[in-house]
Amino acid sequence: MSKNFYIFLLSALILKSSFTFSQTLPPASATEDWSVKPPVVIPAESPDLPPSDAIVLFRGKQDLDKWRHLDGSAVKWEVNAEGMTIVPKTTDIQTRQKFGNSQLHIEWKTPDPKEDKGMNRGNSGVFLMGLYELQIYESYNYETRIYYNGQAGSVYKQHIPLVNAARKPQTWQSFDIIFEAPVFNADKSLKTPAYMTVLHNNVLILNHVELKGPMVYQGFPKYEYHEAKMPLRLQEHGSRVSFRNIWIREF
Incomplete structure (x- = not known):
């Protein structure tokens, strides 16, 4: 037999094999999912502004009624055209509304370092569910003021940020937080821990880290049963940290 016949025979076998293989595959429609249509969300023109389905927690004085001090009293922090500034020797504030799984955007600014003494440099925190703290701190050109799992962007006393993305003091900064709340079993034991992903000034600093429990200053964190949704809390720690665009x- 000629060489051309062998080439023809080999081509025929390859074509038959390809045809047989294609016949074993399901139709393309078998992997099309039409079960849940995603709702339409209109994104903002700027990444710092809220999308259409966001709950605005603070854009100005008119939003103060969405917050209260821990004792239920009206907020005593200062509010001006720039934002809301902590008044030292008051207390933390928390939202009236409760949240669980959430995407949070918050902008913050530490004061002139001359205002603070010792290690208390722009010290505050964002407490998801009032329990799980993402640290706010003046960490620009960070040296040895505080332990690394206590600097800006750390899950306090639990996770060191991947990088230090801090800006200069008195400069507005942002956190974009994806928080997955813990889930408890019917017997109140822990089923799934909380997780957190964070961008600091649009830089990834925490990538789906597992939380060991609520924040504790001394000792080791551990989970205890709590509600599926709880208020968002901002910490008053003696420093005049400011907030805006929350x-x-x-989800």
Whole structure:
């Protein structure tokens, strides 16, 4: 037999094999999912502004009624055209509304370092569910003021940020937080821990880290049963940290 016949025979066998293989595959429609149509969300023109389905928690004085001090009293922090500034020797504030799984955007600014003494440099924190703290701190050109799992962007006393993305003091900064709330079994034992992903000034600093439990200053964290949704809390720690443009999306 000629060489050309062998080439023809080999081509025929390859074609038959390809045809047989294609016949074993399901139709393309078998992997099309039409079960849940995603709702339409209109993104903002700027990444710092809230999308259409966000709950705006603070954009100005008109939003103070969405917050209260821990004792239920009206907020005593200062509010001006720039934002809301902590008044030392008051207390933390928390939202009236409760949240669980959420995407949170919050902007913050530490004061002139001359205002603070010792290690208390722009010290505050964002407490998801009032329990799980993402640290706010003046960490620009960070040296040895505080332990690394206590600097800006750390899950306090639990996770060191991947990088230090801090800006200079008195400069507005942002956190974009994806928080997955813990889940408890019917007997109140822990089923799934909380997780957190964070961008600091649009830089990834925490990538789906597992939380060991609520924040504790001394000792080791551990989970205890709590509600599926709880208020968002901002910490008063004696430093005049400022906040603006706070919004949240539940998922």
